[in-house]
Amino acid sequence: MPSPKTKNPGRSGGSQAVGSSSDRFEFASLNKSLLQRQGSDPATARLRASESPTRRRGSSSSTGSASGQGPEEDGIRLNPSFIRVALSSLLAIDLWMSKRLGVCACEDSSWGSVRPLMKLIEISGHGIPWLAGTAYCMYKSDSPAGQEVMLNLFMGLLLDLVLVGIVKALVRRRRPSHNRMDMFATFSVDRYSFPSGHATRAAMCGRFLSAHLVLAAPLRVLVQLWVGTVGLSRVMLGRHNVTDVAFGFWMGYCQYNLIEMLWISPQTLQGLLGYVV
Numbered sequence: 001m002p003s004p005k006t007k008n009p010g011r012s013g014g015s016q017a018v019g020s021s022s023d024r025f026e027f028a029s030l031n032k033s034l035l036q037r038q039g040s041d042p043a044t045a046r047l048r049a050s051e052s053p054t055r056r057r058g059s060s061s062s063t064g065s066a067s068g069q070g071p072e073e074d075g076i077r078l079n080p081s082f083i084r085v086a087l088s089s090l091l092a093i094d095l096w097m098s099k100r101l102g103v104c105a106c107e108d109s110s111w112g113s114v115r116p117l118m119k120l121i122e123i124s125g126h127g128i129p130w131l132a133g134t135a136y137c138m139y140k141s142d143s144p145a146g147q148e149v150m151l152n153l154f155m156g157l158l159l160d161l162v163l164v165g166i167v168k169a170l171v172r173r174r175r176p177s178h179n180r181m182d183m184f185a186t187f188s189v190d191r192y193s194f195p196s197g198h199a200t201r202a203a204m205c206g207r208f209l210s211a212h213l214v215l216a217a218p219l220r221v222l223v224q225l226w227v228g229t230v231g232l233s234r235v236m237l238g239r240h241n242v243t244d245v246a247f248g249f250w251m252g253y254c255q256y257n258l259i260e261m262l263w264i265s266p267q268t269l270q271g272l273l274g275y276v277v
């Protein structure tokens with residue numbers, strides 16, 4: 001099993017993640033800030049890192065005491081570095097796993113023949129069929145209760161598009177380098193990958209369907225299987241890193257709570273319409 005640490009040791013002068021130049025950039029920037037915390041240049045950082053904790057404590061009279069800092073403060077100062085190293089390692093594992101799992105990223109990939117099926121699953125979680133299908137069901141529904149459920153799902157889908165767009169624009173994480181940008185109907189923020197919009201939508205709709213529409217237990221299991229498959233297909237197609245999908249699932253799960261909190265009842269709707277008209 002290849003190590004998440006990796007190749008081209010001479011290239012950026014530090015440890016690198018597996019993956020594209022943008023992947024390396026993400027990891028290198030974390031590494032750089034770590035070095036900055038440890039010393040002004042990599043050589044100083046290496047020297048400091050090679051000091052044993054005992055020796056550092058021993059020399060605290062020249063560093064710690066002189067600057068008024070004891071070993072406790074020294075220990076506290078190390079914690080953020082530890083968090084950074086842990087985050088860098090997580091990021092490296094994320095990039096490495098995502099690259100390994102991106103087996104349908106193109107036709108020539110190892111599982112390239114499954115790509116059409118993965119793209120079908122992609123369409124099943126796309127915003128357009130969900131919005132169009134929900135609007136159609138709302139229009140066709142002859143019971144007020146059915147219309148109410150469909151209206152809330154529709155509003156939830158719109159809310160999802162807005163929230164995902166905001167997070168993508170704020171985080172601006174590039175899609176994996178092995179992704180081929182051949183998705184249909186995308187917004188400009190969809191060039192970013194964090195979080196996966198398909199994962200948020202699948203998780204949110206999965207919870208919504210299970211709570212309001214799909215009552216039979218075996219069908220609920222099928223719904224959850226579909227949610228998982230949509231998430232897995234994002235990584236297999238090379239569209240996303242694993243963390244994009246994991247965060248997307250969590251975000252979609254929370255978005256459902258938001259739908260429940262903001263639930264539009266017929267009374268609320270009447271009030272809103274009365275206010276507008």
Ligand SMILES: CC(C)=CCC/C(C)=C/CC/C(C)=C/COP(=O)(O)O
Pocket residue numbers: 126127128131161183184185186187190192193195196197198199234239
């Ligand atoms: C009516 C209206 C505004 C429809 C827009 C629907 C639309 C274009 C949604 C975008 C869906 C999409 C391609 C999301 C990207 O998903 P990722 O999983 O790749 O983040």
